[in-house]
Amino acid sequence: MNDLASTPTADKPRGRYDAGVLKYKEMGYWLPDYEPKETDLICVFRITPQDGVDAEEAAAAVAGESSTATWTVVWTDLLTACDSYRAKAYRVDEVPNTGPAFDTPQQYFAYVAYDLILFEPGSIANLTASIIGNVFSFKPLRACRLEDMRIPAAYVTTFPGPPTGIVVERERLNNYGRALLGATMKPKLGLSGRNYGRVVYEALKGGLDFTKDDENINSQAFMHWRDRFLYCTEAVNRASATSGEVKGHYLNITAGTMEQMYERAEFAKELGAPIVMIDLVIGYTAIQSISKWCRDNDMILHMHRAGHGTYTRQKNHGVSFRVIAKWLRLAGVDHLHAGTAVGKLEGDPMTVQGYYNVCREAYTRQDLSRGLFFDQDWVDLRKVMPVASGGIHAGQMHQLLTLFGDDVVLQFGGGTIGHPGGIQAGAIANRVALETMTKARNEGRDIANEGPEILEQAAKWCTPLKQALETWKDVTFNYASTDTPDFVATPTASA
């Protein structure tokens, strides 16, 4: 099987179901005339075939290995309606700027359609076991990346979606018309429960809506989880009393077993917490389980995408984050870290906007410049609040608002806690910058261009903002993005 193209039996006339090995395209996995049905699930893979493997055969191999095929012909196919169970590769496009004239080996976008019968309703585990199960280790491909997925409406409706969603979250928070503000507690490791709660209190009292546990705060020697929950609850309620606002702290309930996670979730509920959080590394089944618990208990669910960079960042291999975002909207999370574009972590602005569209829109339109290959009808599924977190500060407020609008949580961790005037001053600076910029935008000002001037004006009456602008004025993270969209200039069929 190492040398797929030169399989000696492949060119000889023989019966389709005679024992032996056939090329995948001869087994029915390459159907260039196939027109996907409304109910088909469609994937576009970016594939890098091994030398000597032609693009159509590689695409057919992807279709085969992610559906019914094995390496050799099996007569038992005949016991099934095998034509319908086979995934069908139906289109292959060359990826621009790859191939002999470039540094990157030739890549192709391979479109594959799957009949809906292949997937269990309401199960991300089942869906992903097929689509990204074996195929990414398949030898005839050097590399393979799942770029995008069109999920048919008939499959979307088998998922419950976010337990709360953007609209209901805002109603619960009594907060309309501006972005939400958050901060991740720092240092992320080592604070005792008592000291940790202090940081939470200062940040919330200063004017943030949310504070957040970091992804790796669970139950370590320096802070037991129950201590964290109790001190944070005290801090949240004290801050609420000083402002008259609903506030919250994302209590990270990630743990080694589901039983422990449920125990922590129940305690959070007992304390009156409005929101809990989990890490992506707990896995899709655990995510769907805790999402159901949140739906049953009126809890907002925050998702920290810990670990995603291991498979989303490199263009040639893995799974694009836009696909992960789609799966998480189906699985049901309310908040999802989706990038900042201007902060310290990977993110080309247009690509990041594509993720935000996937999270927030009722119907996502094909938009190749933002990496979106397909139209996607969300069939009234609730919307996910994206979270922008990582190396952002008040001086970027105009850029953040221009890029992402209002339905987003802007999280300034260092940008709050590292303020020279203290944590409260940091929170005030962020809140004043946000409200000033929102008001100016609504008044019709061109904030993308006038933003710095608008902030300077507000800094005249708000000392904490003045200090923030002075401290971080030159901080930018201008590095080339790794994951940028590649697309053929002519629109591809959205099928």
Place this chain on the structure above:
Amino acid sequence: MRLTQGAFSFLPDLSDDEIRAQVDYGLERGWAWAIETTDDPHPRNTYWEMWGTPMFGLKDGAAVLYELEACRKGHADQYIRLCAFDSTRGVESIRLAFIVNRPAEEPGFALQRQDGSGRSIRYGLKPYSADRPQGMRYRE
């Protein structure tokens, strides 16, 4: 304390011209403005008193300011907020809300703690003003 509910509470109080600019922003997007009042600022007091019904179909922002002025006459010592309602499918909720009038004195909230088992505490917020009957709060 200053009640900081609403989109612009960290800014100096908005002038009528500034309020009008926000009203026009909402009207351009097809949102309907509503005026609501309360003397119970508890953050989970969802249902403030309605000053009439939301102004569906209204085109001229001046009418919102006219209604607001009328509302202020009888509610100068209360909180008044403007809410913009968006009836788009999948939203059908408020898109922008901000406070446009507040009492001269804002005494704030008492945080009440009731001890539970295992060091847990049941918390409650009580506006200091809520000791008096509705309509009588914030009055000399």
